[in-house]
Amino acid sequence: MSGASVDRETALSEEPFRPAGPTQGFLRGTVLSIRAIAGQSELLRLLTGRELKARYKDSTLGFFWSLARPLTMLLVYYVAIGKFLNAAQSPTRNPNGIPDFAVFIFAGLTAWQLFSDIVTNGTASIVTNSGLIKKVYVPREVFPLSVVGSSIVNFGIQLVVLAGATLLVRNFPTGSRWSYFVLALAVLVVFSTALALLLSAINVYLRDVQYLVEILIMILFWASPIVYSWHSVDGALHGLIKDIYLANPMTQVVLGFQRTFWVSGPSSSYPADLQMRLLVTLGISVALLWVSQRIFARLQANFAQEL
């Protein structure tokens, strides 16, 4: 026996046995899962890079395409709703008018795009990577998480454009407005990651989920004040329905984004206790993320044979 193999033997004899694959169990499993995922940060980074590089590889304009979609949507909504439906008017001329309409819409669209990217691509991520999952064991959470990573990079680019737009209208957000942004972004990332984890695992067993998600995303877009203002909802909805509308995490996130970037918005454009609501939602989202991860860990045991 060579020296290296003796070293190996002594080192291994002190190492305890561990089960092959993921650990079940609620609390202990959480700690081990987090440790396992943290140990794969390098892989996570590379997978994120792969998502980004591979998406627009061989196209001449490359990353520009990740901007093309939100910018086109902005243009469409600006023309259709802003101009044709007269939403883009100053409140002095039209009580329901929205000043700096382009900034208003783009703030909401940027938040929504991140949500929709994470949830739609995240849901499909396990099935898309089935080739890898069937052949190699890595903590499978890395696949939805790499979608989160690449979506955040795209989001960052849009954010730069959004910030540029606020400069252009000479209304760059300052001071305490940014606290809304941090809070809203935290809710957005945690909440959508939780959904992505949960749905990606369910999608392995029920492939319908990914198509259902696409449709729900389309409907839910209109359930948040992205292209219309909270002001008009405030007047139209009452009581319980209004509470339900406001409890939607994405409504709060979109409002938080608008509160940050849409500086010219009047205070009637937001519910009074937005900050408190966001904090509560953040707490719930963290709990949801934990539950999702546990369900994911439970379901992933049979991923390889179901794919």
Next chain:
Amino acid sequence: MALNVVEISNVSKRFVIHRDKSLKERVLNRSRDRRHKQDFWALRDVNLDIELGSTVGLVGANGSGKSTLLKMIGGIHQPTTGSVRLRGRLAALLELGAGFHPDLTGRENVYLNAAILGISRAQTDRYFDAIVDFSGIEPFIDTQVKYYSSGMYVRLAFAVAVHVDPDILLVDEVLAVGDEPFQRKCMDRIRGFQAEGRSIVLVSHALDQVADLCDRAVVLEAGQVRADGPPREALRVLREDFEETRRHDVEEARRVSRRTRTEPAPSAEITAIDLVSDGAPRDRATLTPGDDLTVRVHVTSTHALDDWNVGIALNNPLGQMVLGTNAVMLGKPLPHVAGGSVVEFTLPGLMLGEGSYSVDAAISFDGLTEADRLSEGAALTVVASGQVVGYTHVANPDVNLVEGQ
């Protein structure tokens, strides 16, 4: 003291085969759920401990559960009952290039694949040149892998895989990639792993390879361990099983041809193999290199034999053929005979290396169908001078210093 790195205890694995996947089908078929689910036990009560530094070959027929077992050790499948526990770093070569993305360059894929196999970035940086060098595709490393030939693809994937630093390496049928020089490089690498005291678990259908590499073989059959021990014994069990299957297939083929043809197919059986060196013919003999060997093959037949051929083979203990011949190869096709017969082969001045050999004989018809085979019908022992090793011998080998002081 042997240290276990993998402990598999009472592991069973059930696969549920769903016939439907979509919501619609599940709802529609709810009442008939039973029929749309099927249980399949891929493994039943498997117990296996693998020691550090050992090389274990998992062998068995297709569908015997060996790949499933390998995937359980790798954590890809979870056992239905029982437990798989391991310690140390594990790397799995289950499919080469599983993590390759066609749109990324070779370089990017090396880093990605390395990360999937659990190699840190710093390590990959250090090994990068060695990996590219090993793969031998340096000019194309910055080309997208979708433009690679399949050979280049597996070469690069294998190069990444063999640079992992595991305590346990799982290998599934991937050693036979690339051309011959590359295969040799791969085998050298595997032997290097063995010398470094790593454990290797290997699934392969290439029994010679298993016999060659492993110090232990586990034969699986229908999800159960049928034999476990030194490769020679375990492989014999498997070969007997395969022989049984083959016989059964031949039997089946004969039945089918009997049904389609009116005249009965010729059938024959080899009853014995005798070795004649000096003295009476017996089923075992001891030779020294250079002796003549005569092999007599006894054939019985219920029918007249036409267009028939008899062959013999001398095999080493691992079952690899060392020497083989048959009547057609020797340019003397066998004539028509009425029934039973004895065919005699003479091998003058046989120069086999020291060791023991088994003798097989087979009979075939029409130049293709092997009608019967007698495995290990006789045993041959060769005792030599100890001047050379290997399966062949030379008379009077010599060595001289021809240059130098």
